[in-house]
Amino acid sequence: MASSNLLLLLLLQALLILLSPASAAGSNVFAEYIGAEFKGVRFSDVPINPGVNFHFILSFAIDYTTSSNPPTPTNGRFNVFWDSANLSPSQVAAIKREHGNVKVAVSLGGDSVSGQPAYFKPSSIDSWVANAVDSLTTIIKKYHLDGIDIDYEHFQADPNTFAECIGQLLTRLKSNGVISFASIAPFDSAQVQSHYLALWRKYGHLIDYVNFQFYAYDASTTVSQFLGYFAKQSSNYNGGKVLVSFTTGGSGGLSPQNGFFRACRTLKSQGKLHGIFIWSADDSKSNGFRYEKQAQTLLAS
Template sequence: MDRLVSLHGTINSSCPTNSNLFREYIGAEFNNVKFSDVPINPNVEFHFILAFAIDYTTSSSPSPTNRQFNIFWDSDNLSPPQVSSIKSKHSNVKIALSLGGDSVGNGYTYFNPSSVDSWVSNAVSSLTHIIKQYNLDGIDIDYEHFNADPDTFAECIRKLITRLKNNGVISFASIAPFDDDQVQNHYLALWKSYGHLIDYVNFQFYAYDEGITVSQFNYFETQSSNYRGGKIFASFSSDGSGRFSPADGFFTACNRPKSEKNLHGIFVWSADDSMPGGFSYEKQSQALLAISH
């Protein structure tokens, strides 16, 4: 099948290894999903990613702050006590927060620093407060729109990740690019200079053009070349949109890299969308990752 080829990656081919890490975004759609609703296989490493923390005001018409991050996920159902509860019940669970996202209010979320130093200083301060309040473990960078050049983006994110790690605030960081020229220009500038700081690449494969068939792309080969040496995750959107869904052969396509020890993990957007269907794809993803070859 063409789909088998599309997931054949060559990342770290000199020392291939599978990972049993499953990651899922949660909380962006305010549909009352809780951590405890999501099935957690004890034989995988599991990361919830809270979506989103955004450097905008929380007013009815959100506007950019001076890089002060605020909580924009469903904090009523995904609160600090609920973080503590799910982590105490499942020793294999860690929780991160994602920065930025696509939109806020009725407009796009823009990465728009006034300067590198001011953005980093305020971002470190406000994010440290949120991360400690919630007892979180990592961050995910998911800015998708930019009012800054790639080098400025790279410097801001480098300094943010470095300071949070050096201060012991986080233990891992990921990025979430997708196949768009502006997005790739910014994330590749970050990766090429500072990829060693980034633990995981949540590449949004589901964001490829719906009008293009899977067989026209060697998705993993292309992105493993772009983000060479990175732990790139297979991904799908559980709302049925986008390319590369379970209905398009996602799990079949995962078998080849899994057998060749090049499957670094799976992530899903999102638990909010999966809840009406009973999280069937989450169960299937984790079962696949838990199998050793």
């Protein structure tokens, strides 16, 4: 009798976990890049819906020097290039304490450093991985971070070298318990895709989310085109959780004004909406984060 009661209790607990809105296997992820543009935005400025898995992504940590002008590559020795005055270790700890559904990651690379392209430029696979594991472990522990995002956009290394460097980095950080999740942030460029697809083919099992930059498509993108792009990238990153995205910085892609949320509702009805991310909180501050609220409401419903 006692064993059957215990079994019933375990089944009820499992059912409650499955029904919990914040546990839907990562299917309601809302992610927001923050800190790249030094506009004074803080974590506490951004509205956080308790019904989503919320990821702040600090932008960026880059393996370039902070002291030289211009900055030069450091072969995997990462430095902080985000607005650390407003997004400090104590502020990371505070926002996670206040909101149990919040995790914080750091994005690596980005488009530029001091106005110049930020290149992925390792001296060798082994030396880059050793330096990256060491320097990122220090940053991640200091800032109480949970994950990393890979957002290199310029390369002075072939796709296989990129795949091995990043793949071995993810392997080490995950096996060491330093991070609990990882994402990549490719966009539709032949050079970019060749590098990220090489990584995906060999190390896709270590990548939890594909933060595909749909806002890198043309600003004239229609809802039907957007859904086609989503299908294409879901096929490219087969088996991955491809998150949809838009920018509040006024550049390309399908905007909220032109039907982004209509496209999201279509994907949600098909069971394909894994999450939404926005570039970026820095730009959204001026409009009161209206689209952040709308995106999270849609995911949480």
